[in-house]
Amino acid sequence: MLSIKKFTFNAFQENTYLLYDESKSAVIIDPGCSNATEERELINFIDNEGLTIVHLINTHCHVDHVLGLNFIADRFTIPAQFHELDLPVLEAVPNYATIYGFNVMPFSGKKKFLNEGDQVLFGSTTLDILFVPGHAPGHIVFVDHSEKIVIGGDVLFYSSIGRTDLPGGDHETLINSIKSKLFPLGDEYTVYPGHGPKTTIGFERINNPFLN
Numbered sequence: 551m552l553s554i555k556k557f558t559f560n561a562f563q564e565n566t567y568l569l570y571d572e573s574k575s576a577v578i579i580d581p582g583c584s585n586a587t588e589e590r591e592l593i594n595f596i597d598n599e600g601l602t603i604v605h606l607i608n609t610h611c612h613v614d615h616v617l618g619l620n621f622i623a624d625r626f627t628i629p630a631q632f633h634e635l636d637l638p639v640l641e642a643v644p645n646y647a648t649i650y651g652f653n654v655m656p657f658s659g660k661k662k663f664l665n666e667g668d669q670v671l672f673g674s675t676t677l678d679i680l681f682v683p684g685h686a687p688g689h690i691v692f693v694d695h696s697e698k699i700v701i702g703g704d705v706l707f708y709s710s711i712g713r714t715d716l717p718g719g720d721h722e723t724l725i726n727s728i729k730s731k732l733f734p735l736g737d738e739y740t741v742y743p744g745h746g747p748k749t750t751i752g753f754e755r756i757n758n759p760f761l762n
């Protein structure tokens with residue numbers, strides 16, 4: 551049985567997810583913790599649950615999703631895993647983060663690149679990867695088919711979609727990613743987005759104003 555813990559971090563109200571199962575193995579997705587208080591909140595939960603962090607994975611590398619990347623990679627001595635096409639996005643973060651009031655160091659840890667078709671394994675859980683560009687050039691999502699859940703980053707939100715006005719963004723590509731990769735998963739799949747509340751494919755297929 552998969553457990554999903556959501557933290558909402560930093561000025562962008564970004565959702566950082568901690569996934570774990572009965573084995574107590576866990577993955578951290580999109581670590582947005584931006585200060586000591588947020589870092590402590592995440593670490594306290596991990597310690598209290600007795601979790602072992604085995605993977606650090608990112609849907610994409612915009613500033614709000616990587617503010618805790620150095621901290622987590624250092625703390626657990628694990629590589630940051632993301633799609634190679636988002637490497638320039640990550641490398642640009644220290645330059646533009648100052649606009650938003652963040653002082654971000656370049657990522658100094660090890661990197662491992664993920665592609666559609668790869669799987670992220672922990673405990674008895676398998677996460678499949680889909681490539682869904684549009685919001686970011688190397689955006690991927692993580693799907694647990696046995697639980698019918700998607701950790702979706704900034705692609706599909708409750709009654710909204712990811713913005714495409716940032717460098718590397720493209721509206722038509724985003725719409726195509728949602729319709730060709732996410733919708734076919736099935737109406738019963740629950741999407742846990744990078745911002746705001748969770749939703750379902752079925753609800754968005756009918757109600758999302760950007761997709762009708």
Ligand SMILES: [Zn+2]
Nearest residue numbers: 610612685704
């Ligand atoms: Zn984003």
